[in-house]
Amino acid sequence: MENKKFSVKYYVLLPLVLLLTGFLFCIPTEWFHINVYNEAGEFIGLTVTQQRVIALFVFAALMWIFEIIPNWTTSLMVIVLALLTVSNKGIGFLTHLDIGANGKPLMTGLEGTFVDYKAIMASMADPVVMLFLGGFVLAIMAEKYGLDVTLARYLLKPFGTKPKMVLLGFLVVISVFSMFMSNTATAAMMLAFLAPVLAVLPKDDKGKIGLALAIPVAANIGGIGTLIGTPPNATAAGALEKAGLSVTFGEWAMRMIPFVIVMILIAWVVLFFLFPFKSDKVVLELPKHDRKKDWKTYAVWIVFIGTILLWATESLTKINSNVVALIPLGVLTALGIFTKDDIKEINWSVLWLVAGGFALGTCLQSTGLAAVLIKAIPFGSMRVVLVFMVAGLVCYFLSNFISNSATAALLIPILIAVAEGMTGGENAESFAALGGTQAMISFIAVCASIAMLFPISTPPNAIASSTGLVETKDMTKVGIIMGVVGFVLGYFWLTILFPFTAA
Numbered sequence: 226m227e228n229k230k231f232s233v234k235y236y237v238l239l240p241l242v243l244l245l246t247g248f249l250f251c252i253p254t255e256w257f258h259i260n261v262y263n264e265a266g267e268f269i270g271l272t273v274t275q276q277r278v279i280a281l282f283v284f285a286a287l288m289w290i291f292e293i294i295p296n297w298t299t300s301l302m303v304i305v306l307a308l309l310t311v312s313n314k315g316i317g318f319l320t321h322l323d324i325g326a327n328g329k330p331l332m333t334g335l336e337g338t339f340v341d342y343k344a345i346m347a348s349m350a351d352p353v354v355m356l357f358l359g360g361f362v363l364a365i366m367a368e369k370y371g372l373d374v375t376l377a378r379y380l381l382k383p384f385g386t387k388p389k390m391v392l393l394g395f396l397v398v399i400s401v402f403s404m405f406m407s408n409t410a411t412a413a414m415m416l417a418f419l420a421p422v423l424a425v426l427p428k429d430d431k432g433k434i435g436l437a438l439a440i441p442v443a444a445n446i447g448g449i450g451t452l453i454g455t456p457p458n459a460t461a462a463g464a465l466e467k468a469g470l471s472v473t474f475g476e477w478a479m480r481m482i483p484f485v486i487v488m489i490l491i492a493w494v495v496l497f498f499l500f501p502f503k504s505d506k507v508v509l510e511l512p513k514h515d516r517k518k519d520w521k522t523y524a525v526w527i528v529f530i531g532t533i534l535l536w537a538t539e540s541l542t543k544i545n546s547n548v549v550a551l552i553p554l555g556v557l558t559a560l561g562i563f564t565k566d567d568i569k570e571i572n573w574s575v576l577w578l579v580a581g582g583f584a585l586g587t588c589l590q591s592t593g594l595a596a597v598l599i600k601a602i603p604f605g606s607m608r609v610v611l612v613f614m615v616a617g618l619v620c621y622f623l624s625n626f627i628s629n630s631a632t633a634a635l636l637i638p639i640l641i642a643v644a645e646g647m648t649g650g651e652n653a654e655s656f657a658a659l660g661g662t663q664a665m666i667s668f669i670a671v672c673a674s675i676a677m678l679f680p681i682s683t684p685p686n687a688i689a690s691s692t693g694l695v696e697t698k699d700m701t702k703v704g705i706i707m708g709v710v711g712f713v714l715g716y717f718w719l720t721i722l723f724p725f726t727a728a
Contacts, residue, residue, distance in 0.1 A: 234291065234293050235293065238291050238293055239293050242284065242287045242288060242291070242293065245283065245287070246280050246281075246283060246284040246287075247280075249276070249279060249280035249283055250276070250277060250280040250310075252276075254271040254272070254273065254275075254276050257271055257276070257279070259271055259597060271594075271597065272338045272592065272593070273338075274311045274338040274339060274340075274592045275338065275592050275593060275594040275597060277310050277311050278307075278311060278588045278589060278592050278594050279594065281303060281306055281307060281310070281311070281585070281588065282585065282589075284302075284303075284306070285299060285300075285303050285581070285585060285634075285635065286635055288302070289627050289628075289631035289632075289634075289635060290623070290626065290627050292627065295574065296574075296578050296627070296628055296630065296631045297573075297574035297575070297577045297578040297581075299581065299631075300577050300578045300579075300580060300581020300582065300584075300634070301577055301581065302581075303581045303584055303585055304345060304346075304348065304349070304580065304581055304584045307340065307345050307584055307585075307587075307588050308342055308345055308346070311338075311339065311340050311588055311592060312339060312340050312341070312342035312345055313339040313340070313341060313342055314342040315342070320339060338591075338592045338593060340587060340588055340591040340592060341591070344587050344591065345584050345587055345588070348580045348581070348583035348584040348587060349577075349580045351463055351579075351580060351583050352463070352466070352545070352547035352548075353452075353459045353460070353462055353463035353466070353547065353579065353583075354459075354463075354576050354579055354580055354583075355547050355550055355551055356452060356453055356459060356462075356546060356547045356550040357453060357456070357459050357550075357575065357576055357579065358550060358551075358554065358571065358576060359453070359532070359549070359550025359551055359552070359553055359554060360405060360406070360407075360453035360550065361407070361570075361571045361572055361575075361576075362553050362554050362557065362563060362567075362571070363405060363406075363528075363529055363532060363553055364405065364406040364407065364410055365563075365567055365570045365571065366525045366528075366529070366553070366557060366562065366563060366567075367406070367525070367529065368410070368414070369525075369567070370521065370522045370525045370526075371522070372525065372526065372529060373402065373406075373414055376398075376402075380394070380397070380398045380401065381394045381395075381398055384397075386506045386507055386508055387505075387506070387507075388432055388502035388504055388505070388506070388507050389493075389497050389502070391422075391436075391507040392432070392435055392436060392439060392493060392496060392497060392502075393493050395415065395419070395436060395439045395440070395443065396439050396442070396443045396489050396492055396493055396496075397443075397489060398415070398443075399411055399412070399415050399439065399440060399443035399444055399447060400443040400444075400446055400447030400450070400485055400489050401447065402414070402415075402447070403443065403444045403445075403446075403447030403448045403450075403454055403455075404447055404448065404450040404451045404453075404454045404482070404485075405451065405453065405454070405533070407455075407572060407575070408444035408445060408447070408448045408454075408455060408683065408684070408685050409444075409684040409685060409688070411444050411447070411685075412440050412441060412444045412684065412685035412688040412689070413688055415440050415444075416440060416688055416689075416691075416692070419436060419437070419440065422436065422507060422508070423436065423437070423692070423694070425507075425508065426504055426507070427503055427504065429503070430502060430503045430504055431500040431501055431502070431503070432500055432501065432502030432503065432504065432507075433500075433694050434500045434694050434695060434699055435496040435497060435499065435500035435502075437689050437692045437694045437695050438496055438500070438689055438695055438699065438700065438703055439492075439496060440685055440688060440689050441677055441683060441685035441686045441688065441689045441700075442492045442496070442677065442703065442707060443489060443492065444683075444685040445674055445675065445677050445683055445685060445686075446485055446488045446489060446492065446674065446675070446707070446711070447485055447489075448674055449481050449484065449485055449488075449670070449671055449674050449675075450478060450481050450482045450484075450485040451474065451477065451478050451481070451482075451536075452472075452474050452477050452478075452546065453474075453550070455629065455630075455670075455673075455674055456575055456578065456579050456629070456630035456633065456634075457629050457630060457632070457633035457637075457669075457670040457673040457674060458477070458670050458674075459579055460579055460582050460583075460630070460633040460634055460637050460670070461633065461637060461666045461667055461669065461670040462477070463579075463583055463586075464583075464586055464637045464638060464641050464666060465641075465662065465663060465666055467586065467587075467590070467641075468641055468644075468645070468662060470661075470662055470663050472663060472667070472725075473539045473546060474536040474539050474546035474549075475536070475538065475539050475546075476725075477667075478536075480667075480718075480719070480723045481667075481671075483723075484671075484714070484715065484718050487714065488707070488710070488711060488714070491707070491710055492707060495703060495706050495707065496703065499699075499702070499703065500699075521560070521562050524557075524560055524562060525557070525562060528552070528553045528556055528557060529553070531552075532549060532550075532552055532553050535549045535552070536549055575630065578628075578630050578631065578634065579630065579634065581634060582630075582631075582633065582634025582635070582637070582638070583634075585634065585635075585638055586637070586638030586641070589638045589639070589642065590638075590642075595638070595639075595641070595642035595645070596642070607647075607652070608652065609647065609652050609655045609656045609659060612643065612647060612665075613659070613665060613668060613716060613720070614716075616636070616640055616643070616665065616668075616669060617668055617669065617672040617712060617715075617716065618672075618712075619636065620632055620633075620636050620669050620672040620673055620676075621672045621673075621675065621676050621708060621712060622676075623635070623636070623676075624672070624673045624674075624676030624682065625676040625677075625678045625679060625682045625704075626679075626681070626682070628683075629673035629674055629676060629683065630673075632673050632676075633669070633670060633673045636669060637666060637669060637670075640665065640666060640669055641662070641666065643665075644656075644661070644662035644665050644666065645662070647661075647662075647665075648661065648662065658724070659720040659721075659724060660719055660720050660724035660725040661725065663725035664719045664720050664724055664725050667719055667725070668715055668716060668719050668720070671711065671715040671719070672711075672712060672715065674711075675707060675708050675711035675712065675715070676704075676708065677700070677703075677704040677707065677708070678700070678701050678704035678705065678708065679697060679700065679701065679704070680697060680700065682704070686700060
């Protein structure tokens with residue numbers, strides 16, 4: 226089976242992707258049939274560098290969708306290829322103009338469209354990437370010094386032993402952890418807590434399925450609550466900041482944590498009624514952390530709580546949340562608590578995946594391709610609701626088959642351009658009334674996180690499937706319900722109930 230997958234992926238899909246990318250890279254720009262006009266109304270067509278960005282975009286999309294190589298590797302390839310082909314410091318014959326005998330460039334369409342190579346490289350250390358880095362540091366320290374187990378024990382204790390309350394407890398605790406830790410790490414941790422509970426329940430108790438499904442449902446939904454909860458949030462925040470519409474940690478949390486609370490309560494009702502418990506009592510026995518408390522433990526607690534407070538009070542302290550994210554890294558390394566061995570635990574692949582999306586967005590904007598797309602397609606004259614719905618559905622569909630991080634990295638740069646077109650179009654007022662660009666991009670991030678139909682949709686889904694208790698049909702059933710509810714509620718939440726003040 227593995228050999229078959231290998232042969233299809235590497236001997237069929239990879240050559241097709243490379244051939245298509247090369248074809249798009251080399252064909253005349255006229256073949257794209259994208260009508261571009263200058264300010265004087267004269268037809269000028271696509272530039273060569275814009276064509277190359279289109280080829281790069283298609284390459285990234287197909288590689289992310291088929292996962293021929295790991296998604297983070299594709300992101301790194303996007304950065305490398307962009308540096309080589311569209312930056313001002315790339316391959317000589319591709320990025321330097323040669324003047325012909327007539328005084329005109331031999332390669333027309335290159336003038337003024339190169340991307341500063343520093344801007345592409347800067348995506349690796351984008352402020353939002355640093356925000357995620359700080360989140361990973363906190364998560365690693367929380368696990369190392371037992372904060373996760375301690376918090377879980379105290380947070381679950383109030384829910385008692387009644388099955389429906391234990392189910393609610395798991396949903397609440399998992400969602401809270403997912404706001405500050407990766408949903409994958411949270412799901413893996415809670416699976417360890419859940420294992421002894423599942424062992425004592427009767428084999429035919431459907432409640433076991435509900436408890437197992439609580440892990441991915443809560444992990445996926447909980448990550449929506451904060452900017453560091455899941456990569457799509459970071460991608461959305463980074464794109465908005467580049468568009469001059471920054472959303473602070475506190476602004477995001479004030480809107481999205483209540484949304485998470487409502488979604489968790491809905492998930493509680495859905496799971497309890499679809500998978501009713503037979504048992505009258507569920508006993509939770511959380512393992513105690515072996516590490517003895519010392520000054521390092523208390524230091525981690527102080528830094529953990531202090532960082533969250535600084536994130537929550539950004540409007541008062543005026544310290545940017547991206548800057549705050551580096552405080553735990555600086556303080557804990559200076560104290561010798563976060564060591565060189567802990568650095569290896571950071572999920573660098575997620576950081577690089579997000580960086581690739583930012584690099585793609587930089588190329589779209591800097592080469593002028595984003596503006597071309599706005600002019601070529603009448604987004605500004607389309608109905609606002611239709612744009613929201615179509616964009617959200619595309620994001621939701623893709624996120625069920627490729628990682629939500631890759632989906633966000635793929636779609637958000639394009640949708641930023643779409644939103645700019647809406648802002649200057651016929652329906653600009655109605656678009657602004659629904660929260661404008663901030664609402665639209667935030668809605669896309671939500672759509673990426675609520676996609677949980679299959680075991681392949683998210684790592685938490687795969688973790689739940691690994692218990693052997695959850696059949697795909699059960700996961701899909703719950704995924705459809707939560708997806709529809711999250712899509713509809715997310716739209717009204719961000720456009721009607723709590724819209725952003727559009728800039």
